[in-house]
Amino acid sequence: MQQAKRKVFFAKTLLTILIIFSTSTFQYPQITIEQSEFLEIFMPGKPLHTIEGESGSINIGDTDGPNIYDFTFVDMQDTFMIFNYEVSTIPILAARYPSDAHTIGLNPSNLVNHPIFYSSNDSTFILGEATIENEYRFIHYLPYELYSKFPMTYGASFNQFIETWDTTYNLSWQVIQASFYTSQQDMEVDGYGTLKLPGFDLECLRQKRNYPDYGYKEFLYLTREGVFFIVTDVPDTEPDTGFVNGDYQVMFSSDFVSVEEIDAIPLEFALKQNYPNPFNPSTKIKFDIPANLKGIEGSPVSLRVFNALGNEVAILVHEQKSPG
Incomplete structure (x- = not known):
């Protein structure tokens, strides 16, 4: 009877050691x-x-x-x-x-x-x-x-x-x-x-x-x-x-992904941040035009630039534009 108990105890101890060993040696694959x-x-x-x-x-x-x-x-x-x-x-x-x-x-x-x-x-x-x-x-x-x-x-x-x-x-x-x-x-x-x-x-x-x-x-x-x-x-x-x-x-x-235009129509008007800043010789400005009514393919759009005094200094866009 004592021998059987010793065998059970030895088996439990060995199992515990194996679990501890396997847990302690596990490592997440190194990212290089x-x-x-x-x-x-x-x-x-x-x-x-x-x-x-x-x-x-x-x-x-x-x-x-x-x-x-x-x-x-x-x-x-x-x-x-x-x-x-x-x-x-x-x-x-x-x-x-x-x-x-x-x-x-x-x-x-x-x-x-x-x-x-x-x-x-x-x-x-x-x-x-x-x-x-x-x-x-x-x-x-x-x-x-x-x-x-x-x-x-x-x-x-x-x-x-x-x-x-x-x-x-x-x-x-x-x-x-x-x-x-x-x-x-x-x-x-x-x-x-x-x-x-x-x-x-x-x-x-x-x-x-x-x-x-x-x-x-x-x-x-x-x-x-x-x-x-x-x-x-x-x-x-x-x-x-x-x-x-x-x-x-x-x-x-450019090899990672080809950036394509999204086909989804915006839900509201939006004027995006320009890049680079306005003090550069040139800049890009993105804007969104929502779909207003069914059946209307385009809307008159005007994008104008004003100085700090409120004076108009440039007209960037003044034409019909489709939603997008």
């Missing part, structure tokens, strides 16, 4: 992003689609994982297109940055605080920022700001001390501003899971970038499919999980 997958968005000569928004309160999700990072509130049709350029194709930049670096913008003569990227064998850096518009502004980081080492995996981290040289010229190339400052940057891949956008569920890594000297941080969600979601301008007093105050931007390569 290669440099080529990250750079798919930033290929010189290719367009990329982007969406920007001021969300206010946005749920950035949790650390560790696996997590669901749900950004299905984004309107994937509300996009505008910008382009990737090799620095060598923009002479003003080629004189100041490596010719094999690259940047993004509406066109070579319309760059507004856009980053200059440079990639080596296993790392991608930001060399600085450039503005070519109503003035020339060139920012250089020393050493280069490390964007990430590759392959990128959960748990990776680094910190940097960066010197920033910032010079602005007028259109006659006279210096109108020059400054030098230093800052600390801390980066950690602190989460992983699924990035949810309308119609898409993609494996992702979450990268937190903290800029304590500037008082803000960013949360980046990177995928292998050429999709990049960023929550920006988050005060560093905000938490690293849950809801925070910030803006957002989505970038995705």
